[in-house]
Amino acid sequence: MTELAITSGRSSLAGEEAIVYPSFEGAAEASGLPFELVPYMAKRGEATWFFGRRGERHYLVIGLGRREELTLERVREAAGIAGRALRKPGFRSAAVSLAFGSSEAFGEDEIVSAWTEGWLLGTYEFNEYRSSRTSSPMESLHFLTSEEYGSEIERVRDRVEAVKLARDLVNEPGDRLNPDVFAERIVERFIGTSVKIKVYKGLELAERGMNGLLTVGRGSRYSPALVELVYDPVPGEAPIALVGKGVTFDMGGMNVKTANDISDARMDMGGAAAVVGALDLLVRTKARRNVVALIPIADNVPGPGACLPSEVVAYPNGLTVQVKNTDAEGRLIMADAMLHAAKFDPAELIDVATLTGNVGQALGLGIAGMWGDAGMTARLHKAGEACGDRIWAMPLMDDYEEQLRSDYADLSNWAPTPYGGAILAALFLRRFSGGVPWVHIDMANTSQAKSERSYYPVGASGYGVRLLADYILGN
DSSP states (O other), X not given: OOOOEEEEEEOSOOSXXXXXXXXXXXXXXXXXXXXXXXXXXXXXXXXXXXXXXXXSOEEEEEEEEOGGGOOHHHHHHHHHHHHHHHHTTTOOEEEEEOTTOOOTTOOHHHHHHHHHHHHHHHTOOOOXXXXXXXXXXXXXXXXEBSSOOHHHHHHHHHHHHHHHHHHXXXXXXXXXXXXXXXXXXXXXXXXXXSOEXXXXXXXXXXXXXXXXXXXXGGGSSSOOEEEEEEEOOSTTOOOEEEEEOEEEEEOOTTSOOOOSOOGGGGGTTHHHHHHHHHHHHHHHTTOSOOEEEEEEEEEEOOOTTOOOTTOEEEOTTSOEEEOXXXXXXXXXXXXXXXXXXXXXXOSEEEEEEOOOTHHHHHHTTSOEEEEEOHHHHHHHHHHHHHHSOOEEXXXXXXXXXXXXXXXXXXXXXXXXXXXXXXHHHHHHHHTTSTTSOEEEEEOTTTSEESSOBTTBOSEEOOTTHHHHHHHHHHO
């Protein structure tokens, strides 16, 4: 597919079929439009077409809301909406007017970058298994400005490609992205780069005491694995360790899921995809930060050899865990990877997982939850607000840990309560953080979009890629 050409540095129109006019409420005269707007047209998220006669240009008005409330995330949102609106009629070329002006908080270069990011992410499609494309791809987008922003646009392309990598992985059907293929896809991405790669399977997992992975993966015909990726461009710098949950299909194990359609169970490796995408972005941009990425990969399906509720899993740190519910498998495999991270003496440890539905009950579908070190959570929150991967610090309630008690092991992987499940999962994982400054991110509620919105098409969101990369770069 031909790459969309995005240009700037020409303030006059050429052969563009349509012009996009972003507009603030109460400031229609500043938008550059040659006609009046009805007030609702400038409301945040509104898209209004003014189609020309045959041979004339067409105009698309995109509402930005109130000028004083403008953020770069709102620019990204507007761009995603505009991109899809232009794609629907099949237009191949468009120009974006910057006559609306920026705000005091943002320069034109930031507006162009944010618009480019939202546009490219909003027009993403996963067409791997369609017999034909759902829409015609655009060929060119031009910003009407006399300034050249080529380098800014190329930086944004790197960000978008990393997010698209994560989206592609998460959208794959479970039969196509099984544990073997997932590990292979990760290796294929980083082989030939400066990233050091190791894949542990079978006896190698057993020798390292990774019994959580071995236990969870027993029901599948595909072997579980731990993928270890080491990116260390700075000699002597303690790395940041990232751990991403990679359950390629979560049927619940012997506590089998019973919904009519559990296709979304293929997306239970969203945390792993976020880590892979973040590392992809760091490698693309030759970032000068040391990172260790650990991806525990398994299927969680019932089968003749599958883990039975009541089994006890022993970990190398001496803890034993009673498996009360095999559908709380993510924390069992994350524990292995978190303990493995200790061999690298990391400065910080961040684990990312689609871990509990409970986090969505607490926060809804637009913001992930995090638990752990106060300094880290504050910096992650700031990074998330800036990049659009929003996240909120949640409490680690020590008193709740009693609910993870087991009658015959050190602790259990699940508690029989409908309340506080996301907190209990974080408390469980804290036992495997090794005393390193640590944050747990539960992104079960943000890993996909159930309906089209802003710059998110239906399907995988790519959540976490920008958050993790920006946090590491700004830390």
